[in-house]
Amino acid sequence: MHLPPPDPALSPVTGCTRAHWEAAADTLLAAVEPYASDDHALYHLPGDRESWSGRLSDGLEGYARTLLLAAFRRDETALERYADGLAAGVSWVWPRIEDRSQPLVEAASIALALRLTRPLLWDRLDDAVRQRAAAWLGDALTAEPWPCNWELFPVTVGGFLESVGHEPEASRKAAERGLERIEQWYVGDGWYTDGEGRAFDYYNGWAMHLYPVLHAWLAGDQDLLARYGGRLKAHLADYARLFGGDGAPMHQGRSLTYRFATTAPLWLGALTGHTPLPAGETRRLASGALKYFLDRGAVDDRGLLTLGWHGPDPAVLQGYSGPASPYWASKGFLGLLLPPDHEVWTAVEQPGPAERADTVTPLAAPNWLLQSTRSDGLVRLHNHGSEDVRYDPYYTRLAYSTATTPSPSYDNSVILGGDPSRTGIEPLGTGDGWAASRHTAGGGARVTSVVLAHGATEVRAHLVSGAQPGTPVRVTGWAARDGARAELAPVLGLDGTLSGTTGQGTTLFVALARLTAEPEPVPLEDTVSVRMAGADAIHVRWNAGPEDRVELDGDTVRVTRLPAEADG
Incomplete structure (x- = not known):
């Protein structure tokens, strides 16, 4: 991956700046474009592996997760392609959202992307397309999730649909129901279990905190933001300690092929003002993780994220891992929502806990x-x-x-x-x-x-x-x-x-x-x-x-x- 020269003055540890994150996002987006279907509704990435949800669902996953990257990047040219894909997808291509089905997961990424880019994508769609899209997403309001972080996917869809006036009462109730259900898994000090039992892992950051905090922040609900933002802040005090001095995240838990999605809660704290970390430390930890993977073969010679940790590695995969699964790494680009003059981009890097x-x-x-x-x-x-x-x-x-x-x-x-x-x-x-x-x-x-x-x-x-x-x-x-x-x-x-x-x-x-x-x-x-x-x-x-x-x-x-x- 071709990146700008390092900036040792601003980033003495990693050399990475906002320009490096932008270049990485642009490279990843450009690399997946050739694998889009003619109508841009599906992205069938190469590989001999298929998830247990099947090829059609995997193609939807490719669309949804790379759309999320385009949304964080605010790439209007790319968003035009995804607008075409949305129109085709909700008309005749995408599978329905049903109980405990993979399209429920991808609906959350699509809804979040649409909410973040509303003036650039949603508001420019024909009214008929908007109605069909809202109807397709609407099935997420009643679909039963798996009892884990999946409870937050209807929350995210409901938040978007309520914001555009689609079945506002049902949308609001779906969001409230999901938030109520995750309360049973909050164990204090900023930590959730991922469902019943004691499954502690990165889902705390890239799901259990990400969706509620973004939901509250986008809705402007200060009471909700105080609750979930406070939990995020407490979590980040521990979370920052899970990164090695070389930028490596802790090698524990499932879905490790999402790689630098581990940086999402770091950016989220800076975005919403709920973080105990200095701005320079936030960027150092996040850029360290991005650099760690890019330097170790996470992206192949086609510019595609592989199924693995460094390079391809079947040991870190689950049955639900399909060719496009690694693109939940898109969550790691959440920091691009922060403007270039935000202190998280302008502060000089500070060392992380493992370096101090x-x-x-x-x-x-x-x-x-x-x-x-x-x-x-x-x-x-x-x-x-x-x-x-x-x-x-x-x-x-x-x-x-x-x-x-x-x-x-x-x-x-x-x-x-x-x-x-x-x-x-x-x-x-x-x-x-x-x-x-x-x-x-x-x-x-x-x-x-x-x-x-x-x-x-x-x-x-x-x-x-x-x-x-x-x-x-x-x-x-x-x-x-x-x-x-x-x-x-x-x-x-x-x-x-x-x-x-x-x-x-x-x-x-x-x-x-x-x-x-x-x-x-x-x-x-x-x-x-x-x-x-x-x-x-x-x-x-x-x-x-x-x-x-x-x-x-x-x-x-x-x-x-x-x-x-x-x-x-």
Whole structure:
């Protein structure tokens, strides 16, 4: 992708300015144009993969998601083509919006784009086309969504239809209904679960916050904006910590092929004035993520976004991923709604959290522990509270990072009796430098786990109960990638192969772990010492750091910070 020269004065970290974002948007829009149908109603992007919704729905997805990009770019020439496609699509091409159908998702992108560009697109359509478009979108008002972020698609459609006077009462009620339903999933501190259970991931930013905040902002509803904007602001205080020093977003959760859609909530906070982040930090984090992917092959030699993470990668795809799915990355261009003279574009870049200091930050709502190191810019997420409704390696591993991907050989796991599963995750709390949980494994045994972190080092303790005596146990650590080195060393209950066996009652297994990109790190065993401190308890003494006493049982984990002179 051809971009302008870097601007080291305005953007000393990434070199990227608004001109780079505009050029990226223009390149992506130009690249998809040859794949439009003759009537411009469908965009059939190349590839041998088809989503489970079928080719027609995939073509609609191509239209809707690239229209969203054209709307953020305010590209009037492109919008003329999409106006032609809209007229054809609502007349005879597009599938109807039905209960839990993919067109409901795409209707939200179309409605949002139409609302954002009303003078440029909607108001220039023939009245008959507007009526047919409103009727097609209107099915979204009564279509039943999947009980997750899909509840927000009728909200977005309803907000647009009410704004243009189409069935205003039904439109308003559809929006209110969707907003009411997501309340059950708000757990506080700016965090939502994506439906029932504890599925915490990027859907918080590119769906659960994006749609309600934009709905309130576009409607000028200050009460709604105060509620949802306040939640967004709280979320961004945590969210900014999920980006590595190289711009990489955290490699966790589903739909990772949307890539720099991860930047949408950053821009949204600046757009609506609900952000704790300085303008220069907002742009640095967002531009860092864009540059991270563009530099690593996210766009192929045709200028198309591929199905994957860096380049093509089927491991990050779901059944609903079709050729045009990556173009939800269009949400990352939300910042182009901000005028060129806005401070988010004119401020000098400021470093993000991972570049400023070594930090270990507990996040109580998802029950995560974020560990970042300034020397290598790596961020690690210790997961003691997130789990999808089905087993998914992108939710259920003990840890994730900005430099690794979950491995097929079960990295960051406790393998009990040959069974690596981790189900029924129950959060047991977070605190200063630690997070804990318990889960079911090995056909019904329970594993109570706690991680303590300081610098780049981790102490991982696992108390196994309910297993037959003599059951083999193996613990695994990080799968190294992108120049990062992984280390795992046994401390208690484990041999040199990180394996052990259960005894009568409960058995404690402890290991040291580290993921680092430092060229010559201090030997792992010199960073911390761990010893038994009673039944199912350990004493942790960090080199030049705090001391902790950790007590585990089947139901609770207690971590006590000790005075510096204490010996346990």
